[in-house]
Amino acid sequence: MHLCIDWGNTRVKAAFFQEQTLVADYNFSEEEALTGLMALVAEKQPKAVILCSVANHPPELKILLQEQAPLVVLSSNTNLPIMNAYHSPDSLGMDRLAIAVGANAAYPDRNNLVVSVGTAITYNFVHQNKAFRGGSISPGLQLRFRALHEFTDKLPLVSETGDTPILGYDTETSIRSGVMLGIAAEIDGMINYYKEQYSGLNVVLTGGNAGLFAGKLKNQIFADSQLLLKGLNTILRHNVR
Ligand SMILES: Nc1ncnc2c1ncn2[C@@H]1O[C@H](COP(=O)(O)OP(=O)(O)O)[C@@H](O)[C@H]1O
Numbered sequence: 001m002h003l004c005i006d007w008g009n010t011r012v013k014a015a016f017f018q019e020q021t022l023v024a025d026y027n028f029s030e031e032e033a034l035t036g037l038m039a040l041v042a043e044k045q046p047k048a049v050i051l052c053s054v055a056n057h058p059p060e061l062k063i064l065l066q067e068q069a070p071l072v073v074l075s076s077n078t079n080l081p082i083m084n085a086y087h088s089p090d091s092l093g094m095d096r097l098a099i100a101v102g103a104n105a106a107y108p109d110r111n112n113l114v115v116s117v118g119t120a121i122t123y124n125f126v127h128q129n130k131a132f133r134g135g136s137i138s139p140g141l142q143l144r145f146r147a148l149h150e151f152t153d154k155l156p157l158v159s160e161t162g163d164t165p166i167l168g169y170d171t172e173t174s175i176r177s178g179v180m181l182g183i184a185a186e187i188d189g190m191i192n193y194y195k196e197q198y199s200g201l202n203v204v205l206t207g208g209n210a211g212l213f214a215g216k217l218k219n220q221i222f223a224d225s226q227l228l229l230k231g232l233n234t235i236l237r238h239n240v241r
């Protein structure tokens with residue numbers, strides 16, 4: 001079995017794959033992740049591990065993993081089944097590259113746009129010629145709620161749960177309207193930009209908050225909450241065979 005680890009800015013996700021099949025997945029807080037992951041490795045003894053991190057994971061993580069199994073740490077130097085045409089590959093978030101690989105593997109020979117709704121919202125375009133071309137980064141759901149609260153004197157901290165009218169009728173619903181419907185409108189607007197440029201665009205929605213928006217978009221999308229982990233498995237198989 002292969003173990004794939006996605007260390008994000010809010011949550012740490014992991015999955016075991018048997019060949020191309022995801023057999024078990026896990027979701028940890030940052031605090032519980034190191035212990036949780038090492039317990040999984042001890043129990044399941046994976047043949048190889050891949051780590052994709054965009055956050056400050058504990059420095060001992062790589063050493064501990066390496067002691068247990070061959071480890072691929074995803075970087076701009078890792079061999080990939082797609083090309084990376086980003087102009088600053090060393091500053092690219094490796095999670096963005098992993099979802100690009102995941103989309104290209106699931107929908108080959110298509111112009112793929114992957115929208116990941118996590119801590120940040122990222123838009124990631126992979127041309128049908130297999131080149132990752134980049135996209136956009138914008139603030140995610142919690143970032144928007146927190147920014148309104150933390151950078152103003154009067155606005156409360158609101159969450160996604162509750163009435164979300166287009167026409168907010170009080171402070172709470174006005175904020176929820178702006179954040180939730182604003183994100184949905186942003187995603188639809190971005191998809192429309194790409195549709196104007198690229199024929200046969202295929203759109204995949206992923207990330208921890210994707211489920212809040214999948215049914216609210218005007219454009220047709222595929223939702224896949226495990227796209228990043230699947231992309232990591234594809235990269236690992238590309239490197240350890
Ligand atoms: N099991 C869960 N525990 C906590 N948050 C979750 C869970 N599932 C989804 N979420 C939501 O997903 C968000 C994180 O999305 P994710 O794509 O994992 O972000 P990142 O990759 O930036 O860490 C959280 O802000 C939360 O709203």
Ligand SMILES: CC(C)(COP(=O)(O)O)[C@@H](O)C(=O)NCCC(=O)O
Pocket residue numbers: 008009010054091092093094095096116118119120121122137
């Ligand atoms: C944009 C991100 C913060 C998204 O991270 P996430 O929300 O998935 O935790 C991450 O991909 C990142 O740190 N990117 C570096 C800048 C870039 O991709 O150009």
